[in-house]
Amino acid sequence: MIASVSTIVLFGALVTGIVASPGWPTVRADFFDWGDAKAAFPDIASGFLVNVEMFMVAEPLILLLALSVAVVRVGRSPFLFPLRVLAVVYTDFFRGVPTLLVVYLTVFGIPALELQGVTNNKIVLGVTALTLSYGAYVAEVFRAGMESIHPSQRSAARSLGLSHGQSLRYVVIPQAVRRVVPPLLNDFVSLQKDTALLASVGVVESLRQANQIGLTKFVYTPYLVTAAFFLSLTIPLARLTDWLGRRTTVRQSAQGAT
């Protein structure tokens, strides 16, 4: 009761404060014009499909790449040492470099090499860039998950006669993945938004459409339409993440009780 009253008062004050300000008519005309929003809707919707396409293709590739990198990094075989070095260099580099740079280097840099048989398709190269960049982040999420599994689990698996690979496959990874689902979803939400980075190399997606319409009419409303599209996906995903997180907590505390 008190909570809802104070919430209403706070948001009410915020809204009246903004609406009563002298610049509000201009801001409303430039940012919140219903006519502009409606006019921009079809182009932005078709652009948003490109965003969806890109992250739906990128996400499985990222998970695959990241899991492989994480498995290499937690491995102990001296035989695979060079691969481990490569994995460390990869994660360090791609986590440290702005994603936009990776996008530029991949989409403009690779075709400029004029290699035979390498595509110059912007979307293919762009998705590659996002996969490389996010693969590094997600690999660290997986690695953290695997390392959070108590060593006794692995020892128990080995003592049952499972090889290192088998114990990873059947004991460590299943538990680790379950544990890191919330951060994975977090990175997935982030990936969705970062598909907009590909606008800067010529992919006509929703942000670019908004940009284009905005510059034609000198208004910012189309950006809000794009924002609404992104929110319509990221908010449900965020709630799902919350719910999964809570469920995990509940399950783990239940485990503690037994």
Add this chain to the structure above:
Amino acid sequence: MSRWSTSRRPGVLAKVVAVATASLLALGACAPAKKKATAPPPSKGTTPASCISKDKVHLTKAAVLTVATDAPAFEPWFKKNDPTNGKGFESAVAYAVANELGFVRSKVTWVKESFNNSYAPGPKNFDFDINQISITPKRAEKVDFSDGYYSAAQAVIVIKGSKYASARSFADLKGATVGAQVGTTSLAAAQDQIKSDQQVQIYDDTSAATQALKNGQLDALVVDLPTAFYITAAEMGGKGVIAGQFQPTSGQTEQFGMLFEKGNPLVGCVNLALADLKKNGALHQIQQKWLSSDVNIPVLH
């Protein structure tokens, strides 16, 4: 324990609400009054030099003319990405206008303003923005424009020896992937006049679009003609060629204008200055000096 903490939280929130409400009210009280929507024309008999003092035009910075352009500032509109050197067409025009208004070189300062930000509502940190901005009626609802200081023909750049190198008409570009810079007349022309059956590709600036053309990600690039001369001569390394030029038909005559905050009376003064520069031939001379002649480029239909 948990009950105690939940019952405590509204107290904190209430304080937050009170502070927020109070500060918002304070904000509303001291906010500036709304500016008038249209600029009055300069009073009769005003000369450009006396215009600012006579009409009491408020400048962004007192006694200094603050001019904005994007960074990087592209050739041939500017030289060496330095608007302050007076070289390049728009830099020269800005200094000529400033001179007419009674500002010597040292009384002109430049600020960087991206095209995306140039039309943001609210007070601007420049007196005017000169950045190859085409005057359109839609845009003029949000900002004020000076009279045109240049009318730009559009040009199509293609790769030498490519399938489209010999294009002489829009129909020849039917299957081409055409690109242009976002928010430009060139882009509108690519979409509405060339009408290739491929989706037009959009780039942040002409250098990104040029890179895409070099990479074969584009078959043809539409830019205004002076920019096309510069790109083919300086950035394509002999690989690019101008297939042809054409006049954009979207809207009336396409002209570049200086951009002002809506209602800024300085527009009138700048228009007086531009009129003088047109009458005495100075504007034409600046154009001759910095922009290549377009006589040898075939016209596309």
